[in-house]
Amino acid sequence: MISSYTFGIYPRSEELIEATRKNTENLDSLFQSETEEYISIQKNADIGFISDPLLKWDDIFRPFSNLSGVTPTALNRIYEMNTFYRVLSFDGSAFTDGGNTVKSNLDSSLPKNKTVAIPEPFTFAELHTSNEFKRKEDFVINLAKMLRVEIDSLVESGFEVIQLLAPSIAYNKEVDFGVVSDALKIITDGLKAKTILHTYFGDVSTKIESLLDLPVSGLGFDITTTPASSIEKHSFSDKLLTIGIINSFNTAIEKPQECIKQVDEINAQAKPKESYVSNNFDLEYVPKEFAISKISVLGEIARGAKDV
Amino acid sequence: MSKLFPTQEIGSLKKPADMLKKVKDPNASDEEKIKVRNDAALLNIKTLEDIGLDIVYDGEVRRVEMYEEPVRYVDGFEFAGRVRSWDNKYYKKARVVGPVAFKQNFHAEEFNFVKDNSKKELKVPVTGAYTLADWSYDEHYKSKDELILALARNVVRPLVKDLVGLGAKIIQIDEPAATTHPSEMDIFRESINESVKGIDAKFVVHACFSGNDYKALAPQMPEIKAEQYTLEFANRDTWNTGLGDDARKGFQVLKLFKEHGFEGEIGIGVSDVHVNEIESPELIRDRILYAAKALDDPTKVYVNPDCGLRTRTREVSFDKIRTMVKGAELAREEIK
DSSP states (O other), X not given: OOEEBOOSOOOOOHHHHHHHHHTOTTHHHHHHHHHHHHHHXXXXXXXXXXXXXXXXXXXTTGGGGGSTTEEEEEEEEOTTSSOEEEEEEEOSSSOOSSSOXXXXXXXXXXXXXXXXXXXOHHHHHHHSEESSOOSHHHHHHHHHHHHHHHHHHHHHTTOOEEEEXXXXXXXXXXXXXXXXXXHHHHHHTTOSSEEEEEEOSSOOGGGHHHHHTSSSSEEEEETTXXXXXXXXXXXXXXXXXXXXXXOTTOOSOOOHHHHHHHHHHHHHHHOOSEEEEEESSOGGGSOHHHHHHHHHHHHHHHHHSOOO | OOSSSOBBOOSOOOXXXXXXXXXXXXXXXXXXXXXXXXXXXXXXXXXXXXXTOSEEOOTTTTOSOTTHHHHHTEEEEEEEEEEEEETTEXXXXXXXXXXXXXXXXXXXXXXXXXXXXXXXXXXXXXXXXXXXXXXXXXXXXXSHHHXXXXXXXXXXXXXXXXXXXXXXXXXXXXXTTGGGOGGGHHHXXXXXXXXXXXXXXXXXXXXXXXXXXXXXXXXXXXXXXXXXXXXXXXXXXXSOOOSSTTTTGGGTTXXXXXXXXXXXXXXXXEEOTTOOSOOOHHHHHHHHHHHHHHHTOGGGEEEEESSOOTTSOHHHHHHHHHHHHHHHHHHHHHHX
């Protein structure tokens, strides 16, 4: 048995979608009951670390629009998806509210074994703008400082695993790993929690060496875009490895035994310090009934996979 | 078309509120619903004609939405549920669970009505195979390419053939997803060519702007069997009048099309469909004149909004189209 977790935004039910569109009186209670339902579903599936389904989040960056000096602007496409996020403009010189931005947008009923995912600084800077920090490097570093305050606050309130979402590192052909590393150092230095950097929306086969050098506890891979054979070529003896085996972009439900076999094969070759399984990106890309089935399968894969 | 700088719409307009109310009314009879849809289509056709557009359609007023409408009528699809587009906006997404196949011409009634009620040239919008595949979950085919080609051959081609049989002369294949995956342009090209194979009509391809600025599309354009591309330019252009490269930043990619050997027509998007501000006729004029110079042939330039106007109010949409027609007139005067 290995451990497991999910990350990203979960799909809203049809009832909740309608309620958000009509802004019905029971909207808040629907958000709460559906959040609790998803937490129960994860617990019942034996998921190792439980996530808030982030049902109120319009995209993974939106809570940061509440920071002083930050303004939501135009809609922009999320990479090659038919989904859009709102570009935030960071115009103040220091954007922080003391580390309460993410925490205040998470459900208080999460159990002790909880995890949270937030964008890493390079991705954040790639997808947003700043009139204050004209040089990309300065923007990345200042975002890292802001995120560290957020993460300290999350760790203090009991989050054991912090996932850092890094789609831009996967998607962009050119990545300045020096800047990525400097920014991650700000986030992870002395932190009393595990940090796992998740790459998705692109094949990172040629970047794995650079990724292994980054100052994070572990790496997560979407194996629909980065082939398992590429991961297996590398040693993860100093790193945790998360295999994004559940495909959030297809309604076809994974066959647990096939997945267990694949996870065992990857782990046998990569020999990670610790192994996890997860989804490959936000579950909200499939409707709720499919997401629930996929969470159940994820738990089954984790239970069936050999311990490392 | 003999007229210089013909004007046309791209696709959808916001539906009239009274029509939506009636078609959602559980107490309304089928006859009442048919009448209100016909009235709305007629209103759009006549308004667009009165404004002075040279090529018209009905603003896609009968269609639910460009993806959901065709998927409803194609074998092999099952709706899975709604998926977020942005914020609280969702679209219905379907699973491909079996071989895809054409059942009936789901645009026949719409086309026949427009044909019977318009005096202008008609351009029929049809959702393309690549976009239908890209926006669906595939649980049946071995690869995305296989699904795309099945849709092109077994769904879009018979649909287009039937429309042409009914009298359609210009077909616009809508492919908003096309440029979002720059690495998939080969299969996109093949899907269009398969969709139109053996059919005698004028084919127009509409592709939305992506971060790639049509750079991945440009090399494919001469190889795709389309006479015209209707593309977005206004949404990244400046609002300053003028014919210089600095003022016309959004249109510079036109030169790239020519460099790659494309010699067909471009329907240039001169109105930004994402803002309510109305472009001035003089700004439209300069966008047209810049495009004519960049393509080195004014007869290759058609004039349209960037994309469908359905996210704007009807008032804003018609004001934008009205200004577009005025701008085209100003441009024609300059060329005389």
